[in-house]
Amino acid sequence: MDPTLFFIQLLNGLQLGLLLFLVASGLTLVFGILDFVNLAHASLYMLGAFICASLTLWTGHFLLGVLLALPVTAVIGLLVERLVARPLYDRDHLDQVLATFGLILVIDTLAQMIWGPAGIAVPLPGWLQGQVRLGALTLPSFRLLIIGAGLAAAAGLFWLVNRTRLGMLIRAGASNRTMVAALGIDIQMLFSLVFALGAVLAGLAGMLIAPITEASIGMGNSVIITAFVVIIVGGIGSMKGAFIAALMIGLIDTLGRSFLDDLFKLVMSAEAAETSAPAISAMLIYIIKAAVLAFRPAGLFPPRMR
Numbered sequence: 391m392d393p394t395l396f397f398i399q400l401l402n403g404l405q406l407g408l409l410l411f412l413v414a415s416g417l418t419l420v421f422g423i424l425d426f427v428n429l430a431h432a433s434l435y436m437l438g439a440f441i442c443a444s445l446t447l448w449t450g451h452f453l454l455g456v457l458l459a460l461p462v463t464a465v466i467g468l469l470v471e472r473l474v475a476r477p478l479y480d481r482d483h484l485d486q487v488l489a490t491f492g493l494i495l496v497i498d499t500l501a502q503m504i505w506g507p508a509g510i511a512v513p514l515p516g517w518l519q520g521q522v523r524l525g526a527l528t529l530p531s532f533r534l535l536i537i538g539a540g541l542a543a544a545a546g547l548f549w550l551v552n553r554t555r556l557g558m559l560i561r562a563g564a565s566n567r568t569m570v571a572a573l574g575i576d577i578q579m580l581f582s583l584v585f586a587l588g589a590v591l592a593g594l595a596g597m598l599i600a601p602i603t604e605a606s607i608g609m610g611n612s613v614i615i616t617a618f619v620v621i622i623v624g625g626i627g628s629m630k631g632a633f634i635a636a637l638m639i640g641l642i643d644t645l646g647r648s649f650l651d652d653l654f655k656l657v658m659s660a661e662a663a664e665t666s667a668p669a670i671s672a673m674l675i676y677i678i679k680a681a682v683l684a685f686r687p688a689g690l691f692p693p694r695m696r
Contacts, residue, residue, distance in 0.1 A: 394527060395648075396645075396649070397527060398527070398529070399644055399645055399648045399649070400641070400644075400645070401529065401533065401537065402533075402644050403640045403641035403642075403643070403644030403645055404537055404637065404640065404641065405533055405536050405537050405540070405640070406640035406641075406643065406644055407636045407637035407638070407639065407640025407641060408536070408537060408540025408541065408543075408544065408636070408637070408640070409536070409540065409595045409598060409599055409640075410595075410613075410616060410617060410620055410636040410639060410640055411540065411544060411620070411632055411633050411636035411637070412540060412543060412591045412592065412594055412595035412598075413431070413435055413591070413592050413595045413610075413613055413614070413617040413620075414617040414620035414621050414624075414632045414635075414636050415544075415547055415588075415591050415629060415632050415633070416431060416434075416587065416588030416589065416590070416591035416592045417431050417588065417592075417614075417617050417618070417621055418621040418624070418626060418627055418628065418629070418631075418632045419560070419584050419587060419588045419627075420584060420585060420588045421621065421626055421627070422621075422626045422627020422628070422693065423560060423567070423581075423584050423627065424475070424479065424581055424584060424585070425479075426475055426478065426479060426486055427483050427486045427487050427490065428475065428486070428490050428588075429487060429490040429491050429493075429494060429614060430470065430474075430490040430491075430493040430494050430497065431588065431592050431610075431614055431617070432494065432592075432610030432611050432613060432614035433493065433494050433497040433498065433610060434463065434466065434467060434470070434588075434589045434592040434593055434596075434610075435592040435593065435595055435596040435609070435610035435613060435614075436497070436498075436501065436596055436605070436606075436607070436608070436609050436610040437463065437466060437497065437501065437593065437596070438459060438463045438592060438593025438594060438595070438596035438597050439512075439593075439596035439597060439599070439600035439605035439606075439609060440501055440504075440505050440510065440605045441459040441462050441463060441593070442455045442456055442459040442512065442593075442596070442597035442600060442605075443455070443510040443511075443512045443600055443604075443605040444505070444510070445458045445459050445462075446512055446513065447510075447513070451515060452512065452513070452514050452515060452518065452601065453515075455512075455597075456594075456597050459593065459597055460590055460593065460594065460597075463589050463590055463592075463593030463594075464586045464587075464589055464590045465586075466589060467585050467586040467587075467588065467589025467590065467593075468582055468585065468586050468589075470493070470585070470589070471581065471582050471585035471586070472582070474489060474490070474493055475581075475585060476578070476581070479581070494611070498607055498608055501607055502607050505605075507607060509604040509605055509606035509607075509609075510600075510604060510605045510606075511601075511604045512600045512601040512604065512605065513601075514532060514601050517531065518531050518532045518535060518601075519531070519532070522534060532601060532602070536598050536599075539594075539598060540598070543591070543594060544633055547591070547629060548629060548633075551629055556583070559575060559580055560580070560584060561693075592610075595613075596609070596610065616639065616675065619639060619675055619676065619678075619679045620632055620635045620636045620639055621635070621689075622679055622682065622683065622689060623635040623638070623639065623678060623679055623682045623689060623690060624636070624689050624690055624691055625688055625689025625690060625691045625692035625693060626688075626689060626692075626693075627692075627693040628689065628691045628692060628693045630691050631689050631690055631691030631692070631693075634690070634691065635689075635690065635691075638678075639675050639678070642674055642675060642678065643671070643674065643675055646670075646671035646674045647668070647671045647672075650667040650670060650671045651663045651664050651667035651668075654666060654667050
């Protein structure tokens, strides 16, 4: 195995894991605190990418486009919470799934009407199109920016949840929302802020990946499935669980697709290894999810007092 290739794939897995964490952290906040199943979280990921692409083309600078797109995504999250989610908080999960699935179709159609069926390529400034040398390795600057932004967002989220009054209310709401409301806290405002925060995190992930994959209709539909795997493995409502599970799944998925065939060649023919490895690598994260559900149904790091 080439050590340089392994290290590059390790960084790619870290990048994927951090992007998954941004999506899954917002999802686990909404699901864990509001007890609301939001399939349309994927659409917020897509809208973040499209809004950032439009603002980048308008301002001529990617980072400025991101800074302007974040509050716009938060406002969209507030509107979704007020118009769609709030009337469904007291309904069962099936109603929430049906409503948010319908919202995916509506948002996809609106996005196609606004931006067209073709994707939008997001231009990067010159200093992000280059490469950085780390010893014998040459790494793309923008991928390092994604990793840095993901780590910074994760650190900021952990600080918010564990060191601020809002975070205390979020953790209390996850444990016992009735008691929080009885203490005089505006629980509806808290729910709105949590929903907006989840929208911002999902939108940020879409903004960061858009320059690589471009903004396209339905781009979040596959991501939301993996994000649900992350929160189930980590523990619904647990930021620590979402972070560790996202990194684990990102690394396993990336390294499995890159090196699983080499491992299989040690015990089977090259033809059989190249045939079976792609299929098994695609199933690895779901095998992990099934194992966690079998032995730890609450997840690897369930929140306290849940």
